[in-house]
Amino acid sequence: MYRKMVLIRRFEEMAGKQYMQASIGGFCHLYIGQEAVAVGIISALRPDDYVMGTYREHGQILAVGSDPKAIMAELFGRETGISRGKGGSMHLFDRERNFMGGDGIVGGGLPIATGVGLAIRYRGGDQVCVCFFGDGAVNEGAFHEALNMAALWKLPVIFVCENNLYGMGTQVTRASAVPDLNRRVSGYGMESAHVDGMDLLAIRALSDDVVAECRAGRGPWFIEAKTYRYRGHSMADPATYRTKDEVEEWRVRDPISIYEKQLLGAGLITDEEIRGISAEIDAVVDESVKFAEESPFPQADALYDHVYASGE
Ligand SMILES: Cc1ncc(C[n+]2csc(CCOP(=O)(O)OP(=O)(O)O)c2C)c(N)n1
Ligand SMILES: [Mg+2]
Numbered sequence: 001m002y003r004k005m006v007l008i009r010r011f012e013e014m015a016g017k018q019y020m021q022a023s024i025g026g027f028c029h030l031y032i033g034q035e036a037v038a039v040g041i042i043s044a045l046r047p048d049d050y051v052m053g054t055y056r057e058h059g060q061i062l063a064v065g066s067d068p069k070a071i072m073a074e075l076f077g078r079e080t081g082i083s084r085g086k087g088g089s090m091h092l093f094d095r096e097r098n099f100m101g102g103d104g105i106v107g108g109g110l111p112i113a114t115g116v117g118l119a120i121r122y123r124g125g126d127q128v129c130v131c132f133f134g135d136g137a138v139n140e141g142a143f144h145e146a147l148n149m150a151a152l153w154k155l156p157v158i159f160v161c162e163n164n165l166y167g168m169g170t171q172v173t174r175a176s177a178v179p180d181l182n183r184r185v186s187g188y189g190m191e192s193a194h195v196d197g198m199d200l201l202a203i204r205a206l207s208d209d210v211v212a213e214c215r216a217g218r219g220p221w222f223i224e225a226k227t228y229r230y231r232g233h234s235m236a237d238p239a240t241y242r243t244k245d246e247v248e249e250w251r252v253r254d255p256i257s258i259y260e261k262q263l264l265g266a267g268l269i270t271d272e273e274i275r276g277i278s279a280e281i282d283a284v285v286d287e288s289v290k291f292a293e294e295s296p297f298p299q300a301d302a303l304y305d306h307v308y309a310s311g312e
Contacts, residue, residue, distance in 0.1 A: 001043050001200060002263060003277055005035040005256045008059040010285045011068055015058060015075055015089075018289065019235045024075045027104075028089045031059030033230040036255035037162050038063040040203025041130055041223075044211045050098045050116050050129040052109040055090035056162075056229075057102035060132055066094045072288035078295035084306065085298045100129075106167075107133060107140030110159070114146040117155030117220065128156040128214045136167025138181055144188075150220040151188040157220040158210055159185075162197065165226075168233045169241040185222045197227030198253045201262065 012030045019028045031038070034056075042051060042063040053060040061071060066082060074081030075089050083093050093101040100116060103109045113131030120127050137143055138161060150157045161181055165172055173179045182192045191213070195206050203225060210221045228250035232239035239247075263269040 001039050001204070002256075002259055002269070003281065004039045004043075004063055005200070005259065006277060006281050007068065007284065008032075008035045008039070008062050009256060010281050011062060011071070011288070012058060014285045014289060015072070016231065016235060018072075018075070023293070024089070025077065026088050026090075027055070028075070028235045029056040029233065030229070030231045030235070031056055033250065033254075034162055034164060034197065034227045035059055036200040036203055036259070037160070037197045037225045037227055038132070040200045041158075041160060041207045043204055044207035045130065046127070048098065048125075049127045049211075050100055050113075050120075052100045052113040052116065052129060052131040053092070053102045054109060054132050054134060054137075054162075055102050055104050056134070057092055057132070058089070061092045061094060061099050061102075064094065064097045064099045066092070066097055066099060068284055068288040069291040072285075073292040073295050076292040076295070077297060078292055079298045079302075080291070080295040084302075085295075086306070098127075107137035107142040109133060110137065110140075110142050110146035113157050113159070114150045114155060117150055117157040118153065120156055121153070126156075126215050128158055128211055128219065130158045130160060132160050132162060134167060135161060135163040135165070135172050135181060136170075136175065137161070138184055139167075139175055147185060147188045147190065147220070147222070151190045154217065155220055156214040156217070158207075158214055159220060159222045161222070161224045163224055163226050164197075164229045166229075166233070166242070168237070169239075171241075181224045182222070190220050190222055191218075192222040192224070195223060195225050197225035198250075198255045198258065200255055200259045 012032045018024050038060045051064055070082040074083050078085045083091055090102045090104040113129050116129040185192050196202050
């Protein structure tokens, strides 16, 4: 879990740098600060469970275990990318690992997750589907439709709201009539919980329980994880709507530093091992950039390939 969080942080710092150098075009929303949410929850899953991401999904797909090289190549728009260079930052997809995609539409993944839950039930499986979304998605109609149907049919879906306090530049309190997002789901009769999104071990402990409940047919569940993004909404956002002091207050509770201290305190890791992991991950991220740079762009005549599924 420590390695995964460090990988996400370094990968995202590199993605930001490559974006500034114009190697990456389009939109790019970084996950820096929110690492513990994806890593904590996904670490409680089995490899055959499903994950539905958002447009801030680089961290979510890295937590699932997808190849950093293929993800970086996708950000660069290259043929070797995880969506063959045609999806970009917001549309990472990994069928092999049941990562059902990022989505450029706020709340777009919610009805799909309910559909995945229905498919699991229909096939008689015992997998669960974890669906990530932001605080902004709670105000979308699709949120209410998806939660109502999932609860009505008792589907194995875990709805995870990553409440980072802002939807673009708008604070939750200015967008939601009831700022306590847990209360927003009380009308759907599903279990719900709050968790500190900066505390990896708290997230993991809650996830173990919630995943077991959903797997046993006592789903769906709603989890609100309070977290914070250190950077702007996207690479184009200077984030002038919040103070430096607010950002600093959250940085003090950095999820990676907290977990590092816990591991050191418990004697589970040494300073030397931390330095080793750091160097190892820097090499993985550098290698992903090299791989992306050396990969070709998709051919123009491949534009219409893979638009529809072919006979599967
Ligand atoms: C349906 C829809 N409406 C508006 C937008 C523009 N938009 C992109 S991100 C965003 C804010 C969403 O915030 P939140 O759900 O809190 O996620 P966060 O970016 O904080 O992770 C908006 C309004 C969109 N992509 N889709
Ligand atoms: Mg948000």
